[in-house]
Amino acid sequence: MDIPARIAAFRADGKDRYGVVTDAGIIDLTPDYGSRFEGLQEAVEAGALEELIAAAEGRAPTWAEADVEYIIPIARPEKLICIGVNFPDRNAEYKDGQAAPSKPSMFIRFPRSFTGHGQNLVRPPESEQLDYEGEVTIVIGKAGRRIAREDAYDHIAALTLCNEGTIRDWVRHAKFNVTQGKNWDSTGSIGPWLVPFRDASQLDDIELTTRVNGEVRQQDRTSRMMYDFRYIVNYVSTFCTLVPGDVIVCGTPTGAGARFDPPIWLKPGDVIEVEAQGIGILRNGVEDEPC
Numbered sequence: 001m002d003i004p005a006r007i008a009a010f011r012a013d014g015k016d017r018y019g020v021v022t023d024a025g026i027i028d029l030t031p032d033y034g035s036r037f038e039g040l041q042e043a044v045e046a047g048a049l050e051e052l053i054a055a056a057e058g059r060a061p062t063w064a065e066a067d068v069e070y071i072i073p074i075a076r077p078e079k080l081i082c083i084g085v086n087f088p089d090r091n092a093e094y095k096d097g098q099a100a101p102s103k104p105s106m107f108i109r110f111p112r113s114f115t116g117h118g119q120n121l122v123r124p125p126e127s128e129q130l131d132y133e134g135e136v137t138i139v140i141g142k143a144g145r146r147i148a149r150e151d152a153y154d155h156i157a158a159l160t161l162c163n164e165g166t167i168r169d170w171v172r173h174a175k176f177n178v179t180q181g182k183n184w185d186s187t188g189s190i191g192p193w194l195v196p197f198r199d200a201s202q203l204d205d206i207e208l209t210t211r212v213n214g215e216v217r218q219q220d221r222t223s224r225m226m227y228d229f230r231y232i233v234n235y236v237s238t239f240c241t242l243v244p245g246d247v248i249v250c251g252t253p254t255g256a257g258a259r260f261d262p263p264i265w266l267k268p269g270d271v272i273e274v275e276a277q278g279i280g281i282l283r284n285g286v287e288d289e290p291c
Contacts, residue, residue: 009039016039018030018039024061040075073193081246083249085101116190121165122186122289125291132164132165133165139158143243147237159278165266190247206222208274217255232250
């Protein structure tokens with residue numbers, strides 16, 4: 001599957017910008033649309049992603065990719081919701097003897113816990129247990145409450161990727177929640193860009209792969225998810241109103257570092273790549289937090 005139009009948020013010349021990514025570089029649309037849309041979040045809220053793509057047609061790149069710093073595409077979502085244990089083998093990894101749950105596990109992350117494509121994940125001094133989780137991520141484009149399964153795809157504006165980086169020992173600090181281990185600053189990443197959602201084939205059965213230093217650690221297909229994308233939109237919208245710009249991170253396959261014996265934690269110098277067909281590759285290094 002070819003990658004369709006890609007719209008990225010980035011920082012260049014000291015300013016946050018957005019534009020269309022091509023093989024030759026990035027077409028900066030901020031000068032044309034900045035007065036209407038402060039960022040891609042506002043463009044999603046206005047239903048204007050296709051307008052931005054059309055505006056870049058036939059234009060020469062403004063920036064080389066090497067001259068920009070990618071930032072997370074949706075800077076201030078009202079909700080950033082993560083789905084846990086959403087592939088069959090992930091449930092078996094827990095080795096707790098429990099059957100697969102009938103409803104999804106969920107938790108909330110803060111935008112500050114993510115960084116952009118090409119930036120380093122940050123390992124804090126309080127723990128060496130920084131782990132990776134590659135996930136397909138959807139961005140809501142149309143508001144709704146109690147959205148029917150058959151209508152769910154009408155509410156998705158775009159797709160992106162997430163490395164849902166986690167501090168494992170802090171996840172286990174409490175009995176019923178994982179918030180502490182999921183929200184350290186810059187421990188995860190989202191990006192590299194938004195791919196407008198146009199067709200069910202972009203989600204229903206695509207391959208999702210995570211590599212660490214070139215080694216495949218996670219690989220599965222979205223058709224094997226226990227809770228598919230339609231179900232996720234339906235379920236989440238039952239208890240809260242989904243609004244344009246909301247971000248839902250939809251679950252990771254088996255193979256995170258915690259599941260090796262002994263565990264393999266991320267360390268400075270590692271390179272993690274999360275790749276999904278038709279979306280792209282989200283790539284990040286690792287560094288220690290300056291003390």
